[in-house]
Amino acid sequence: MNRRLATLIFPLTLLFWTLCAVPPALAAKWTVRSQPARLVNGGPALFQVKPTARLQSLTGTWLGHDVSFSFDATTRTWYALAGVSLETALGTYPLELSGETTAGKIPGQKISFTRKLLVARGKYPKISVKLSVEGKFTEPTPEQQKQIQEAQQVKKDYLNRVTPDREWSGKFTTPADAAISDVFGSQRVFNGKTSSPHLGLDFRVPSGTPVAAMNDGTVLLARPLYFEGNCVVIDHGQGLLTLYLHLSEFKVKEGDQVKRGEVIGLSGGTGRATGPHLHVAVRWQGSYLDPARLMQLQLPRVGRQ
Numbered sequence: 001m002n003r004r005l006a007t008l009i010f011p012l013t014l015l016f017w018t019l020c021a022v023p024p025a026l027a028a029k030w031t032v033r034s035q036p037a038r039l040v041n042g043g044p045a046l047f048q049v050k051p052t053a054r055l056q057s058l059t060g061t062w063l064g065h066d067v068s069f070s071f072d073a074t075t076r077t078w079y080a081l082a083g084v085s086l087e088t089a090l091g092t093y094p095l096e097l098s099g100e101t102t103a104g105k106i107p108g109q110k111i112s113f114t115r116k117l118l119v120a121r122g123k124y125p126k127i128s129v130k131l132s133v134e135g136k137f138t139e140p141t142p143e144q145q146k147q148i149q150e151a152q153q154v155k156k157d158y159l160n161r162v163t164p165d166r167e168w169s170g171k172f173t174t175p176a177d178a179a180i181s182d183v184f185g186s187q188r189v190f191n192g193k194t195s196s197p198h199l200g201l202d203f204r205v206p207s208g209t210p211v212a213a214m215n216d217g218t219v220l221l222a223r224p225l226y227f228e229g230n231c232v233v234i235d236h237g238q239g240l241l242t243l244y245l246h247l248s249e250f251k252v253k254e255g256d257q258v259k260r261g262e263v264i265g266l267s268g269g270t271g272r273a274t275g276p277h278l279h280v281a282v283r284w285q286g287s288y289l290d291p292a293r294l295m296q297l298q299l300p301r302v303g304r305q
């Protein structure tokens with residue numbers, strides 16, 4: 001064999017064996033993206049998935065939760081909103097995806113894909129703020145303890161609900177056009193006793209300020225609770241809820257469908273509040289997430305399913 005022929009054959013042989021070693025079906029990878037690209041504990045996550053085949057359904061598991069995806073035909077992408085609890089340790093966690101194919105030679109074929117995602121540590125302020133609230137919130141009487149227990153039961157019944165179908169569409173927007181007075185994750189001290197971290201976002205608003213729904217959804221709760229005061233909870237689907245606390249007035253009732261920006265109540269200082277303000281919280285499948293981080297996500301506008 002002359003040298004010129006050898007230099008031509010060798011790379012071709014190598015290419016042939018490379019192709020044989022990895023069958024095309026396995027070599028093709030799904031495109032899996034998260035937004036933000038750097039996930040943190042206490043933060044939301046938008047998963048964007050483009051599988052290698054047309055699917056009729058896609059589900060996933062993430063940090064021990066079931067994740068349901070919805071399909072956007074214009075971008076041929078599956079979307080799901082999820083989150084990472086504040087307690088989640090720094091590390092790499094798998095997003096396990098499984099779907100069922102639609103068309104093709106073998107319809108209804110199950111395919112799966114796993115993508116590992118890094119969860120970094122979110123930065124939350126450690127400063128303690130001294131607050132003074134009425135004694136009934138720090139040292140409740142037996143009668144008040146009963147009311148607290150009743151409110152806890154309502155929260156247990158409602159706040160862990162997961163409606164798989166997506167109702168949100170597009171960005172989550174601010175519930176009030178006002179300055180932020182306390183951020184998510186800060187440590188607080190009530191009457192000298194350290195309380196759990198602040199699990200919401202506070203807006204400095206006078207009583208009677210209109211409060212807007214952060215996205216489309218269904219009103220899950222609209223009733224007074226012991227600590228929360230007059231409280232509205234909106235279910236946006238895919239396990240994501242937004243909560244609006246200490247309201248002076250309700251403008252919606254349980255079961256109502258609301259659109260982003262729609263007024264759901266007026267702000268106030270009911271429940272455990274040091275004064276009139278709006279406390280907004282975000283929950284995903286039982287974990288509180290940072291509302292500010294949720295509002296930063298660029299979410300697709302997709303029609304109702």
Ligand SMILES: [Zn+2]
Pocket residue numbers: 182198200201202278279280
């Ligand atoms: Zn608050």
